[in-house]
Each structure stands twice: as C-alpha cells, then as structure tokens.
Amino acid sequence: MNTPANIRTQAAAGSEDDGLVLGDLIRLLFDKIWWVLGIAAAVVLAALAYVTIATPIYSANALIQVEQPDSNSSPLASSTALSSFSGTLPTASEIEVIQSRDVLGPVVDQYKMAFSISPQRFPILGSIAAHFARPGQLSRPWLGMNSYAWGGEIADISSIVVPQALESQKLTLVALGDGRYALQDPEGRRLVEGIVGQPAQSGGVQITVNRLVANAGTRFNVVRWNQLDAIQGFGSSVKVGEQGKQTGIIAVSMNGTDPARTAELTNAVADSYLSQHLEMKQEEASRMLTFLNGELPRLKGQLESAEARLSAYQQKSGSFQPSTEAGIYLQGSIEYERQLTALRLQETELLQKFTPDHPMVQAIQRQIGQIAASKSSFDARFRGMPVNEANALSLQRDAKVSQDIYELLLNKVQELSLTRAGTVGNVRILDRALRPAEPIKPKKSLIMIASVFLGLILGSLFVFARRQLTLGIEDPDVIENHLGLPILGAISLNAAQVRWDSSYRRDRHGRREILAKSFPKDPSVEALRSFRTSLQFAVSDARNNILSMSGPVPGTGKSFISVNLATLLAEAGKRVLLIDGDMRRGHLNEYFGITRAPGLSEMLQRTLLPSQVINQTDVPGLHTIWTGAIPENPAELLELPETRGLFESLGRDYDMVIIDTPPVLAVTDATIIGSIAGSSFLVLRSGIHSEREIALAIRKISQSGTRIVGGIFNAMPMRKAKHGKFTGGGHNYVYSYESEKN
Known part of the structure; x- marks a missing residue:
C-alpha cells in the first residue's frame, strides 16, 4: 500500500538532485514567460515615460586656481618666521570664502533671486494650453476663466520690498489692464496698486514692475524671500570643492534646467569671488601702506640720527680703519640688528590684525627672543675690544642697519602702491563655465538599458513569489517531489x-x-x-x-x-x-x-x-x-x-x-x-x-x-505540458475543455 510516509521518502530522495530544482525554476520561467515579459514591458514603458517627461538637468563648472600668497603682504616676509605658515595652499579657506554670503549675496541681487513670480494656471489644462503658446502672444482664456494664465504671459519685476511679516508669503499680483496692476496679501487684501514701469509704494511695500503682458484679471504668484534665506537657498545649489589634494584648483559647479543660465550663474559666482578677493587684497595693501607710511618718518629720523652721530665721531676721531676682528664683529652685528628690526616691524604689523595670543604673533616673538639671545652671545665674544674701536663699530652698525631698513621700506611702499592700483592677487579663473550641450540626467540610454534588466528581474521575482504564495499547484513535479504521489x-x-x-x-x-x-x-x-x-x-x-x-x-x-x-x-x-x-x-x-x-x-x-x-x-x-x-x-x-x-x-x-x-x-x-x-x-x-x-x-x-x-x-497549462516530462510519449499533446464542476 502506498502511504504518505512512503511518498515522502521517495520525494526526499528525488529532492537531493539540485539540478531538478534548477530545472523547475527554469521551467517555471518558461511557463510564465508572458508574465515576465509583460512586467518587463511595463517597467520599460514606465522608464520611457519618465525619460520623456522628466525635466533635463544640466551641469556647468568653472575652475579657479589658488596660488601661494605673495610677499607683498609683509614687508620682510623673506626673512621672518611667517614662512612656516605658508607650507600648504590656502584652498580650504578659499572654499569657505566662495560659499560665504559676501560672494553669493551679490549674485543673488544681480539675478533677482530674492523673489519669484509665476502665473497661476488651471490644473492640467492650463499647462497644456501654455505648452502651445509663445511668450508675448496671449492665449484666449478657456471656459471664460480670466483669472488663470493660459499661455503667453510675461511678468518682470525689477525689485520688491515687503515688511518682515510678508516675507516668504505667497502674494498675488493681479493684472488690471491698461498697464495697471495690484498686489494682494495672502488674504486677498490690496497692498499696493501701480503702473508698469513706475515704482509703487504703500504701507511698507515697494515694487517696480518693468513689464506685464497678461489679460485683465490674470493672477500671478509673487514671493519675496528673506535675504538670508534667498542666499542660503542659492548656496545649497552651488557645489565647491578642490580638484585632487593640494592642487590649488577649486571647482565651482551648479546644476539647473536652463543650460545657458546655469553656466551664467556659475561664472557669476566665480567673478564675484574674484572681485571679493581683489577687494580684500587692495584693502590689505591700503592698510599696509598706511602702516609703512607711518613708520617711514620714524625710521628716517633714526637713520639721520645714526648718520649724524657717526659723522660727528669721525670728525672728532678722524678716519677709522677696523681690524680684521672688528670687521667680523661689524658684519655679524649688522645682520643681527637687521633681523631684529625687521621682526619687530612684523610684530607691530601683526598686532594690528591679531591679538598677542595668535600663533603667528607668538611665533614672531619666539624668534625675536632667539635672535636676541644669539646676538647677546655674539656680543660677549667681542667685549675685549678697545672702547674707541667698539664705539666706532657701534655707530657704523646703527647707521648701516637704519639705512638698509629704510631703503627696504621705501621699496615696499612703491610695490604696495602699484599693487593697490592694480591688484592681481594669488587667485585666477582658470576655466570659465561654458553652456553644456547634453544634460547630466536623466541618462536616457542608461535608464532604458537598466529598465530592461530590472523589468526581467522583477518579472522573474514576481513569478517566483506568485509560485510561493499562490494556493494552486500548477506543476505535477511539485506533487511528486514534495508529496511522493506518482502522477x-x-x-x-x-x-x-x-x-x-x-x-x-x-x-x-x-x-x-x-x-x-x-x-x-x-x-x-x-x-x-x-x-x-x-x-x-x-x-x-x-x-x-x-x-x-x-x-x-x-x-x-x-x-x-x-x-x-x-x-x-x-x-x-x-x-x-x-x-x-x-x-x-x-x-x-x-x-x-x-x-x-x-x-x-x-x-x-x-x-x-x-x-x-x-x-x-x-x-x-x-x-x-x-x-x-x-x-x-x-x-x-x-x-x-x-x-x-x-x-x-x-x-x-x-x-x-x-x-x-x-x-x-x-x-x-x-x-x-x-x-x-x-x-x-x-x-x-x-x-x-x-x-x-x-x-x-x-x-x-x-x-x-x-x-x-x-x-x-x-x-495542465499547455506550456507546462510542453516543457515538462508529462508530454504523452514525447509529443506535445494539448487539448481544450472545461472540467466538471464537481
């Protein structure tokens, strides 16, 4: 007698064949191939609809090169401790500058991005009608609904100022005809009424409409954002990053639906940054000139005093011919004094910008201490010289040092004067943004290819899931393998x-x-x-x-x-x-x-x-x-x-x-x-x-x-009979009937 236990034992032996499982899956896919192909076709059609109606996104980028800061920022930078702070390019700080409000704000103002105006369209029908209209050529209102825009409308606002309470609120601009308009608050109360081309002002609201082409009664949505919100909103669309590591090349990129405007805005950001950078350099040059011009009279007085003392000593004592030892001392002492004087000038300059705790100030002070200690040690070696000789050397040293420092500052004043007149700075626009020809997304070919594979995968998964979840067994092999009932x-x-x-x-x-x-x-x-x-x-x-x-x-x-x-x-x-x-x-x-x-x-x-x-x-x-x-x-x-x-x-x-x-x-x-x-x-x-x-x-x-x-x-379904083992002696027998309803 065949029992379920016998049946399960037979099925267990058959289920050990992995090839049978794989064969079942393949046969299942062939049996339900139209489900797989149907789902794949649906996915492909959905992808085709997406790439057809999706708004193309374009990308534009500009490259900015940042170089090491030049020596114009410090009078004696070549001989100071500031060189320890110039080992890396300042690209990180410059990236932050590009993303600052000082750089983005002027672009927002220039392109009027602090406010927006858009026509009110009737759902779906309004968009369809506007699609066939041309700007400036008004379409006739459908169904007599004059309050909606039906295509061809033009509205250009040059400026708008609203009270803080109305910022970021949706206002309504209504065309009154004959070049007149009215601005309403969200509750429909009239805020101001004006004429195209003339500024209008009332109750803290100021607006200037340059052009308005619309049927009488047509409404437009107007939003005036807070300036900070407008800048932050624009900044979120600007991507700034360094190309590579420590290359000094900064990429400024933007994405947008209008390729020409996207490239234009990207260049505007780069130009605004360059302008801000040059203004900063000119401001630094002006401050440095002010500092140096303030120091020149003092240094000139020191030079004249030192030269007068040296001249008086020479007239009193006659000509002086230093010995070899005295010449060494004079040369070394002059170098130490020159370094100390230059460092003290830089310390004074830095204290005008930073506090005494700033690392650069402390670095200068440490170097002043080190050179002063070295000078004291150097002077101790020559304390045995005759007094007359030592006095003569001291006067010569003071005169020489004062002359070198004064001449150096004179040269720096001339250089800074030229710099302030035509600053180039240490940044330049390497590549300006060009209008992109192809959108970066959607990638139509990639999406269509991916949709084919995704559709086939989803179709296969659906067939497998349906096979697992469905109550009806459609394959006699399942009955034989799982239950052991011979078919x-x-x-x-x-x-x-x-x-x-x-x-x-x-x-x-x-x-x-x-x-x-x-x-x-x-x-x-x-x-x-x-x-x-x-x-x-x-x-x-x-x-x-x-x-x-x-x-x-x-x-x-x-x-x-x-x-x-x-x-x-x-x-x-x-x-x-x-x-x-x-x-x-x-x-x-x-x-x-x-x-x-x-x-x-x-x-x-x-x-x-x-x-x-x-x-x-x-x-x-x-x-x-x-x-x-x-x-x-x-x-x-x-x-x-x-x-x-x-x-x-x-x-x-x-x-x-x-x-x-x-x-x-x-x-x-x-x-x-x-x-x-x-x-x-x-x-x-x-x-x-x-x-x-x-x-x-x-x-x-x-x-x-x-x-x-x-x-x-x-x-049994025809394809199951065709691909399965139950084919009636090797022939694909298929027939058609309705089973008895009992």
Missing part, C-alpha cells in the same frame, strides 16, 4: 478545449457530449489513452478490478476523466462498468441522456437487484449505474455490511469497474468507496489545489486503508 497521467488544457467547452456541450438530444466519442483524435484523448496503458500495469497487482476516482475538492474534472476513460477502455475491448458513486450531486447520466433513477441507491437499499439498475450504453462494452434517487443518508448506505459484497460481485462480471466518487475533503463517501476498491486515483486540477490540501486528501484516503495508486493531473 500517472497529465491532461493538458489548450485554447481549443476551452472554445469547445466539452463539459457542458450538448448534442441534439440534450446529452453532454463525450470527448472520446466526438473528437477521438483530440490531444486530450491521446493523453487519456496513454493513461489507459499505464493503468493496466498500475492495477495489475491490485486485490480487485474496482477503480475509485476522486478529487480533494469539487471542480477537479473527475467525472470528465471517469466517463472518457471508461469509453476508451470499452473501445479497447474491455467490459467496463461505470458507476456514479456521488449520491449527492452526481450527474454522469447526463452524458447518456438517461434519468438518474433507478440506480445505486436502490441497489444498496436492496429494493432493486444489480441487474435491474445496470444500463446498456451506445458504446459497445460500456455499462453504467447511475446514482438513483438521492438518499438522505448516502454514507450510511455505503457502510452497510453487504455493500462490499455487491461491488465485488459486480467486479467479477466486468473487466474493469470505475466508480466516480464525491470529493474526499467534502464528505466521507469517497473514503468508504476507496476502502472497497482495489485501486484509487486522485484527480487533481492544475492551479486550484494547495500542497496542504492534497496532503490532507492523501492522508484521509490512506487512513481508511485505501490503496492509492497515483494521481491524474487535469487541465
């Missing part, structure tokens, strides 16, 4: 079968037509013939020749299978008895145009003999027993002690007895009949049974001691 026959479903509608088609006598008689060469009939051959081997070791045909639920087509199988067995020369065992809803008699009574119920109740309820059909060798009168207790009749003997005696008179039973899960009649039959078959319909439902049916039949020979898979 001895698969009856495929095709369009011809559906059109013919064999289950309900009637002949001229009102009978349901039998497919095996009306279309003997139909692929479905050929599949049943193949099952007939397999049946003879499957039941060869059964205890009797009684076959039970049942299904888990109504609608599997077991009546269709029973009638046509019985007809084919009879045509093969067998004596066949077809019994309608469904004494609740049976209707096999409709295939032969005979009333249901008398029949099985009368035979079981012993009111009639078997010979009195057996019907001869027009198919040679085929006899039938109908349900008879519908009894109130079909199950009780089947459980009578003499019922088994009646069926077995009928089996001895025929080569094959086929009993069409009610659904297994609906009533208990099928299990009772199955326990009497030597072989039971479970008729399953593609797509309507869950795995759990079939397992419950198998368990219920097996618990009654029924021998389950196998299953018949009915109404």
